[in-house]
Amino acid sequence: MQDDWVPLEVPDNLDEMFEAMTRYSGEKIGWCAMCNGPIHSDSDLLPETGAHDCEGGRAFEAQHAPKKKSWCGPNRQAHPRN
Numbered sequence: 841m842q843d844d845w846v847p848l849e850v851p852d853n854l855d856e857m858f859e860a861m862t863r864y865s866g867e868k869i870g871w872c873a874m875c876n877g878p879i880h881s882d883s884d885l886l887p888e889t890g891a892h893d894c895e896g897g898r899a900f901e902a903q904h905a906p907k908k909k910s911w912c913g914p915n916r917q918a919h920p921r922n
Contacts, residue, residue: 846904874900 851857851873861871861878868878874896879885884893891897 872897 853876857871857873857876860876864871864878866878866880868880869882870879870892871877872879872892872894874892875894877892877894879892885891886893886897886901889901891901
């Protein structure tokens, strides 16, 4: 599997979610498949992602975010300064 690819999982309640999305009459730029709620604006998204800032979106990003490499591993020493 490629590191930048995430498999798509279709929710069991997709029909219910689609109905909720089409019934919603307020302003929205999208619909969150994690919480089944509206995404009102870009400010509702997690920074530097396309994920909605909701419990499910935060959990998804935490699980799929690239691991940051640490410069200070257990076997590394600090670089001596001259």
